[in-house]
Amino acid sequence: MLAHWGLTPWGQTPIAIMEGQMSKGLDKIDFQPVTLRDQVQERMREAIIEGHFKPGERLVERPLCDQLGVSRTVIRETIRYLEAEGLVQILPNRGPIVAYLYWKEAKQIYEIRRMLEMAAAQACAENISVELAKSLRAALEHLNNDRSDMSATELYHATSDFYELIFSGAGHDIAWEVVQRFHARISRLRRLTLSSSNRQYSGPAHMQAICDAICSGDGQAASKAVGSHLDDVMQVAEQLLKGEDDY
Amino acid sequence: MLAHWGLTPWGQTPIAIMEGQMSKGLDKIDFQPVTLRDQVQERMREAIIEGHFKPGERLVERPLCDQLGVSRTVIRETIRYLEAEGLVQILPNRGPIVAYLYWKEAKQIYEIRRMLEMAAAQACAENISVELAKSLRAALEHLNNDRSDMSATELYHATSDFYELIFSGAGHDIAWEVVQRFHARISRLRRLTLSSSNRQYSGPAHMQAICDAICSGDGQAASKAVGSHLDDVMQVAEQLLKGEDDY
DNA sequence: CTTTGTATTATGGTATACCATAACACCAAA
C-alpha cells in the first residue's frame, strides 16, 4: 500500500502518512520509497487543484525549481506526468501552462462521470456490506459535520474519499482512476459550484440520498440519485462557464 | 494540427507526416515542432502496443538510450508519460516495467469501453452526415480490403481510425482520449483476439453492422451493435486471460 | 505615435556527471 501525502498548502513541507491496512505476518513488506519527484508531483497537482495555479498560468521551470528547492529534472518529469493527466498543456514556444477547460470539454467530462458514477453506485449498492455501509456513513458524516471548518481543498478530498469508497465497494477500480483524474481537471468548477449562490444545488442532500440508497442495497435508487446529482452539478457548472468563457 | 508519426517498427527511424486540413489564408499557423521526446514517446508506445516489449519486461534506461541514441533525460520523461498512461509501472527497487494486465482490470476496461463506445455510436448515428458516412464506409473498406496485407500494428491503427471517426462524429472527444488509452492498455488482448482460433468472434461482420447502423442514422441499432461487439470481444478476451493468468 | 530592426534575455531541449543503494555474483564455512 502506497504512502500518500498529508495535506500541505503550496509552500509548506509535506510529510508522508502511512495509512490503512499494512501487510501482516510474513507477507511481503509493501513499501515504496517516496522520491522527490513523487512529492513534487503531489504538491503541484494539489496546487493546481486548489487553484494556486490558475488556468493559463505558465509553469516556468526555473522559478519552480527555486520555489521547491529541486532540480529541473524533477520539475520536468513532474510536468510530463501532469501533462498526461490533462492538468497541464504545452504551448508551442511558450512551454507548459495549467490547462484551460472550456464548457465543451467540461460537459463531456460530466457526462462520462455520470455514466461511471451511476454504474459504480449501482454495483456498490448491490454488493453492500455492513462494514462498507458503516464506512460510507462515517465518510458522509465527516463531510457534513466538519464542512464549515474545511478549506476548499479539504472539502475536495473529503468528497473524493466518499466517492472512492463507492468505487472500491463496486470493484470499479479502473473507473475510479478515470473519474479521479476528471475530478482534478474540473476541480475549479467544483470549487466554483460550492461557492455559487445558486440555490437549486444542494450537494449535502444529494449525497445523503446517494448514501441512503447505497446502504439500503437499492441499486436502481442509488444509480438514479447519482444521476440526479450529476444533472444538477452539470447545470450549475454550465451556467458558471457560460458566464465566463463562451466556447 | 499536430503532425503524427508514420508507422515505423522498433529500430527504424520515424518520419513526420503532416496530414489533414491545414489552416488557410491568414489564420494562425498551427505548427508545433516535434521534440526528440515526442518521437521517443510515440516510438516506445508503439513498441509496447505491438508487443515488442512484453508485459513485465523491464525498461532499463541506459540500454534504451543506446538503442535510440538519446539521453537519459528523454527516456525518463518518456517513461514518466507512459506511466501516467498506464502502459508502464514502476516497481520499487527494480525500475520501470511494461505494465501487466490481469483479467480483473481488463474486464473493467472492456465494461467502460462498452459504455463509452455505445454512447458514441448512438450520438454519432444521430448526428450523421453524408460526409461522415462516407468516411466511415471508406475506413471500414480499407480495413476489410487490406486486412490480409496488414501487420498487427497496421490493423490496430486502422481499427482505431474507424473508432476515432465515430467518436469525433459524436463529438465525444474526451471519451475518445479515455478509450484510446484503454485500447493501448489492452492492445495485447486485441492482438490475441485477432489471432485466436475462436470462431464465435467475427470482428469484420460486427464492424459492418456498426457502420451500417450508424450510417442509417439509427442510434439505437448502432448502440446495440456496439454492445454486441463488445460482449463478444470480452468473452474471447476472458477465455484468453483465464487460460494464462488466473487472478 | 507607430513600425521596424536589432540586441539581449529567458527558457525549454538535451546531454552528462555523480551518487546512493539495491541487486547480483562469488566464495568460504558448515
Add this chain to the structure above:
DNA sequence: TTTGGTGTTATGGTATACCATAATACAAAG
C-alpha cells in the same frame, strides 16, 4: 548442498552544464 558474508556492479535519482531559439526590450526612423 546450503547459508551467510562480502565485494562488485547495475541502475534509478538528482543535479547541473550547455545550447538553440523564440520572446522580449529597446531604440531609431518615418
